[in-house]
Amino acid sequence: MRAFSRLLDGLVYTRSRNGKLDLIASYMRSAPDPDRGWALAALTGNLDLKAVKASTIAEMTRARVDPVLFEMSRDYVGDLAETVALLWPKAEDQPPEVDDGSLTLSAIVDRLHATSRAAAPTTLARMMDHLDASGRFALLKLATGGLRVGISARLAKTGFAQAFGLDVDDVEECWHALAPPYADLFAWAEGRSDRPDPAGTPFFRPFMLAHPLEAESVDLSDYAAEWKWDGIRIQIVGTGAQTRLYSRAGDDITGSFPDIAEAFRHHAVLDGELLVKGEFQGGEAASFNALQQRLGRKAVTAKMMDDYPAFVRLYDILLDAEEDLRPLPWEQRRLRLEATVPQLDPHRFDISALIEAPDFDSLAEIRAGARDAAIEGVMLKRRDSPYVAGRKAALWYKWKRDPLTADCVMMYAQRGHGKRSSFYSDYTFGCWTADGELLPVGKAYSGFTDEELKWLDRFVRTNTVNRFGPVREVEKSLVLEVAFDSIHESKRHKSGLAMRFPRIARIRKDKPAHEADTVEGLRRLVN
Amino acid sequence: MPHWIEPHPTGIYVRPADAWIDPSVPRERALVTHGHADHARGGHGHVWATEETLAIMALRYGTASGTAVPYGEEIRMNGVTISYVPAGHVLGSAQILLSHAGERVVVTGDYKRRPDPTCKAFEPVPCDIFVTEATFGLPVFRHPDTGSEVDRLLAALHAHPDRCVLVGAYALGKAQRLICELRARGHHDPIHIHGALERMCALYEQFGVALGELRPATGLPAGDMRGRIVVSPPSALNDRWSRRLPDPITAMASGWMRVRQRARQRNVELPLIISDHADWDELTDTIREVAPSETWITHGREEALLHWCMTHQMRARALALVGREDEDEG
Numbered sequence: 088m089r090a091f092s093r094l095l096d097g098l099v100y101t102r103s104r105n106g107k108l109d110l111i112a113s114y115m116r117s118a119p120d121p122d123r124g125w126a127l128a129a130l131t132g133n134l135d136l137k138a139v140k141a142s143t144i145a146e147m148t149r150a151r152v153d154p155v156l157f158e159m160s161r162d163y164v165g166d167l168a169e170t171v172a173l174l175w176p177k178a179e180d181q182p183p184e185v186d187d188g189s190l191t192l193s194a195i196v197d198r199l200h201a202t203s204r205a206a207a208p209t210t211l212a213r214m215m216d217h218l219d220a221s222g223r224f225a226l227l228k229l230a231t232g233g234l235r236v237g238i239s240a241r242l243a244k245t246g247f248a249q250a251f252g253l254d255v256d257d258v259e260e261c262w263h264a265l266a267p268p269y270a271d272l273f274a275w276a277e278g279r280s281d282r283p284d285p286a287g288t289p290f291f292r293p294f295m296l297a298h299p300l301e302a303e304s305v306d307l308s309d310y311a312a313e314w315k316w317d318g319i320r321i322q323i324v325g326t327g328a329q330t331r332l333y334s335r336a337g338d339d340i341t342g343s344f345p346d347i348a349e350a351f352r353h354h355a356v357l358d359g360e361l362l363v364k365g366e367f368q369g370g371e372a373a374s375f376n377a378l379q380q381r382l383g384r385k386a387v388t389a390k391m392m393d394d395y396p397a398f399v400r401l402y403d404i405l406l407d408a409e410e411d412l413r414p415l416p417w418e419q420r421r422l423r424l425e426a427t428v429p430q431l432d433p434h435r436f437d438i439s440a441l442i443e444a445p446d447f448d449s450l451a452e453i454r455a456g457a458r459d460a461a462i463e464g465v466m467l468k469r470r471d472s473p474y475v476a477g478r479k480a481a482l483w484y485k486w487k488r489d490p491l492t493a494d495c496v497m498m499y500a501q502r503g504h505g506k507r508s509s510f511y512s513d514y515t516f517g518c519w520t521a522d523g524e525l526l527p528v529g530k531a532y533s534g535f536t537d538e539e540l541k542w543l544d545r546f547v548r549t550n551t552v553n554r555f556g557p558v559r560e561v562e563k564s565l566v567l568e569v570a571f572d573s574i575h576e577s578k579r580h581k582s583g584l585a586m587r588f589p590r591i592a593r594i595r596k597d598k599p600a601h602e603a604d605t606v607e608g609l610r611r612l613v614n
Numbered sequence: 615m616p617h618w619i620e621p622h623p624t625g626i627y628v629r630p631a632d633a634w635i636d637p638s639v640p641r642e643r644a645l646v647t648h649g650h651a652d653h654a655r656g657g658h659g660h661v662w663a664t665e666e667t668l669a670i671m672a673l674r675y676g677t678a679s680g681t682a683v684p685y686g687e688e689i690r691m692n693g694v695t696i697s698y699v700p701a702g703h704v705l706g707s708a709q710i711l712l713s714h715a716g717e718r719v720v721v722t723g724d725y726k727r728r729p730d731p732t733c734k735a736f737e738p739v740p741c742d743i744f745v746t747e748a749t750f751g752l753p754v755f756r757h758p759d760t761g762s763e764v765d766r767l768l769a770a771l772h773a774h775p776d777r778c779v780l781v782g783a784y785a786l787g788k789a790q791r792l793i794c795e796l797r798a799r800g801h802h803d804p805i806h807i808h809g810a811l812e813r814m815c816a817l818y819e820q821f822g823v824a825l826g827e828l829r830p831a832t833g834l835p836a837g838d839m840r841g842r843i844v845v846s847p848p849s850a851l852n853d854r855w856s857r858r859l860p861d862p863i864t865a866m867a868s869g870w871m872r873v874r875q876r877a878r879q880r881n882v883e884l885p886l887i888i889s890d891h892a893d894w895d896e897l898t899d900t901i902r903e904v905a906p907s908e909t910w911i912t913h914g915r916e917e918a919l920l921h922w923c924m925t926h927q928m929r930a931r932a933l934a935l936v937g938r939e940d941e942d943e944g
Contacts, residue, residue, distance in 0.1 A: 100877060
């Protein structure tokens, strides 16, 4: 357990992405089997131990600690697992702050798997007595799921791949054919066996992404134009027997959208935009705000699904049954997509229409005239482009609709006035420098709905890292898409830039902070 | 009839002696426990303190008129007998023992029970009223063994020969103690110190605390700083200043580092739990050992210690003193 608890501590305190990857990689190389497999499961959110709830931990603690002192401590520390890890009084005969080495990670997982809800407090308490504060913290985080050490499943897999010199996308391809503690995966990684065969499992394929259009125009005989919809990019992977939905980061979001997953029985891999139908749009796609209601939920109620019915507007087809279409030119894939869509449930799936324009100027006119709230801009796709992972130069472009927007990271928040007093409603946000530093580029007070304000306020309160009088500094983790009319040179911000009429266009819970825009990129928008 | 010792928001007033203990506003007559700014303010008329504390105050506030009181020597002020007893907190730190009308009162200032190579160890004094701090007055605060924390610092240094370790440590006390502890663990390389620490380190040396070879932290090319330990005040950790160092591992030595969020708030990569204050077990053990008939709790997380006293059938009260607790000091 010591190696794993040190790893978690390291991940908590290490700021740089590369530093975190190094820590994960070195752990994966050196820890024994099956400990490292369980660790990988925990880091990727695939360890499901049902017996232990937050109430189990509280109950276990109250049996040993004065409940008033426990509450005061919890109030001060904030996090239940950390509070208990720190104040746990060991049995009298144990030395106080030592991990006695008697518990391996896999022994802990076995015991937690085997215990019942009723026996869980005792099982847990016995293990607590053998660990130091770091070990207890790791144990409690493991037991309740959700390590919250600031890494995504994708980062954990990347660290694993780095440990053994693998390509993370190769790991991703076979990931869903595997189950914890991933003995086959480690055997392949260390060259002891072939790669686990992913055939028949619904695994994630990396998305093809677009560059922002910077050229004045493109030749429409080379590029096809289609609308860019303002939802979330989604990949639907169906094997006929099973269907999974993946977000852009490769996270499995099937649980949030069972209505979509159940409606898809096809054997294919499709790329599209997840949207919800808005009642005010006559059943057309609603704005991103409506979709927000459905995001990030582990379980979704029937009412949520009725109020915000989800559907997918399809862009592309990657696999048709077992046939890999990715090497084909976009034009041919488009034909295959057009042939597939009529076979799907029309309430849940439609095709993203192409924009017919004789030349680029007419396309610009059509784009400027688009009034649909769910349209974010125009996509330009090279007619002969294969479907390749990541952003490849000159293949796909996104041409976002005015106003200008930028993805920024929330840095500071301040309370508002009037009806917003007591809410943290004024946000300072920043973009990245080449050195990986976040510099403030503006401040916004509007653009969000009342519901979103409540969410933002809660985010600020639970992610405060510092207070300067009325100003709170927050964990630099939330991406805000900021819309603005123009941007100018200015001495007011350290970045040397100031936005005109910045407002929060949307909250990008789906986007990792390190992918937000750069100061350099913003500077290019200065006229 | 009011008690002869009165707690006020600005300090503790000893009525028969007409003197204040650690007053936070200028007073004519001040008894000062130790040199930290939340206890020793400038501008008093006359100060009674240990020789070391007076020297620290002189360094910080310029010349102050004062009477040096050696540990263990009794002075009298209009019927009050006063003596200074080692508190184990920083160089020159003292508990003030006051006797009057058959009653003994101990005001600890700040204290700790762990060995500290830079100052005399805390001596428990039986008394009727024990006035204690409670900086780390919650059971989550349990400081680990100092040696193992120092070893973690050295391990990080040796694991990254291309980097340096930049440690934030409070300028008075923590910085010098950390340097001494490093020396005790066999680290004899020059240690680089931020300019703000120079005079205080020199003062410690004058009082016989050997710190080994100290060099300025600035002025050397980044390459020469690889593999070195740099000590700075906590406030300088995330400063522009530290950008000249070769990819520093940011560490901080403080009891607050026990709580993850506190370390993360400071952007600390290597939190070192080294404290100059008593932790929860030391606070409660000390109260048991001193066994006063009444405990007064001055500052920190007083509610929890108050609750503990209550559940152990001990009389206690919390004093609301203002301006105590410097977040960087711990």
